[in-house]
Amino acid sequence: MDGLLTPRESAKFVAENSRDVFIDGGGVRRVAELLLAKASGPELRVGAWKALHELNPRAADEAAVNWVFVIDTLNFSFWSEHDEHKCLVGYRGSTYSGYWSLCAAVNRALDEGIPITSASYYATVTLDQVRHVLRSDTDIPMPLIEERHRILNETGKILLEKFEGSFLNCVRKSDKSAQKLLNLIVESFPSYRDVTQFEGKRISFYKRAQILVADTWSVLEGKGDGCFKDISSITMFADYRLPQVLVHLGALKYSDALLEKLLKGEMLSYGNRQEVEIRGCSLWCVELVRDCLLELMKKKGEKTSGEINSILLDYYLWDYARDHREDMKGIPFHRTRCIYY
Numbered sequence: 216m217d218g219l220l221t222p223r224e225s226a227k228f229v230a231e232n233s234r235d236v237f238i239d240g241g242g243v244r245r246v247a248e249l250l251l252a253k254a255s256g257p258e259l260r261v262g263a264w265k266a267l268h269e270l271n272p273r274a275a276d277e278a279a280v281n282w283v284f285v286i287d288t289l290n291f292s293f294w295s296e297h298d299e300h301k302c303l304v305g306y307r308g309s310t311y312s313g314y315w316s317l318c319a320a321v322n323r324a325l326d327e328g329i330p331i332t333s334a335s336y337y338a339t340v341t342l343d344q345v346r347h348v349l350r351s352d353t354d355i356p357m358p359l360i361e362e363r364h365r366i367l368n369e370t371g372k373i374l375l376e377k378f379e380g381s382f383l384n385c386v387r388k389s390d391k392s393a394q395k396l397l398n399l400i401v402e403s404f405p406s407y408r409d410v411t412q413f414e415g416k417r418i419s420f421y422k423r424a425q426i427l428v429a430d431t432w433s434v435l436e437g438k439g440d441g442c443f444k445d446i447s448s449i450t451m452f453a454d455y456r457l458p459q460v461l462v463h464l465g466a467l468k469y470s471d472a473l474l475e476k477l478l479k480g481e482m483l484s485y486g487n488r489q490e491v492e493i494r495g496c497s498l499w500c501v502e503l504v505r506d507c508l509l510e511l512m513k514k515k516g517e518k519t520s521g522e523i524n525s526i527l528l529d530y531y532l533w534d535y536a537r538d539h540r541e542d543m544k545g546i547p548f549h550r551t552r553c554i555y556y
């Protein structure tokens with residue numbers, strides 16, 4: 216698309232023109248120092264994706280890649296009106312909420328013999344079948360079920376038409392370039408086109424397309440088809456959890472007016488100026504944290520097993536948000552109901 220800024224360019228432009236969201240330099244450094252202590256630990260490496268998360272596939276084969284594809288095709292909008300009443304999915308003795316409830320539901324379906332990760336199935340799956348696959352153990356269903364059904368049909372049909380029904384074929388058309396794969400995803404699959412306007416410019420965050428590239432890199436353990444030479448060009452994923460944890464850690468600040476609005480639980484529509492500022496400043500904030508962390512590591516002479524990139528920082532901060540839900544209760548996340556994040 217002509218004149219469309221990349222996610223990194225978009226984030227920089229938004230951060231430079233933001234009125235209600237601010238990056239705090241001291242907070243950025245404190246987050247970098249928090250991460251420095253973890254730099255040589257088990258979390259900040261590609262293997263953590265499997266080691267730390269029991270629902271993620273163990274394998275690095277075609278089926279695992281197609282699991283990632285259907286998960287990230289549905290990886291959006293899990294928040295509920297009231298946090299105490301939400302969709303929950305019980306699976307193999309544990310109960311999962313939010314993003315993990317999606318993974319649990321998909322794994323439960325596979326255990327039940329429902330081929331939910333096969334394009335030939337979800338290209339024509341019915342709404343009732345999707346309701347069954349994503350069913351909640353509470354009376355609160357997973358949000359946007361109808362949209363999830365529409366997107367499954369749309370995406371499945373395209374995967375069959377263009378990539379013989381397997382996302383691995385799409386990966387193999389990317390010449391092991393993360394950026395080529397990112398562009399192939401947004402050109403081929405409409406629901407991944409996370410683009411909007413800000414101050415008269417066309418901007419992109421591509422949250423689900425970027426996390427799809429990242430999760431493909433992770434499930435393939437950064438090897439073989441997943442050995443993307445430019446994986447570090449992928450930025451963090453502009454969702455609704457990262458801004459919350461960045462505010463909690465003091466790296467991001469909201470104006471009083473915006474904070475008041477979020478504390479009241481007011482919805483922000485997709486593409487609204489304040490919603491764009493939250494997403495853009497969060498993305499740019501993580502880029503600054505990464506730069507600061509790499510600087511600190513150089514000074515300290517810290518060596519790590521692989522390159523620290525924005526994906527690994529994002530994964531760590533997202534997991535941190537999950538593990539510190541109680542501590543973060545006073546910090547509101549922004550409520551946007553959409554299919555993009």
Ligand SMILES: Nc1nc2c(c(CN[C@H]3C=C[C@H](O)[C@@H]3O)cn2[C@@H]2O[C@H](COP(=O)(O)O)[C@@H](O)[C@H]2O)c(=O)[nH]1
Nearest residue numbers: 264290291292293313314452454455456457530533556
């Ligand atoms: N920025 C960022 N956003 C992420 C993820 C993930 C899942 N990735 C994990 C899976 C394997 C890896 O090890 C990652 O740890 C989901 N989301 C987004 O969060 C929101 C759901 O939040 P909650 O309601 O609390 O479950 C929703 O917008 C969803 O799209 C991430 O990693 N980064």
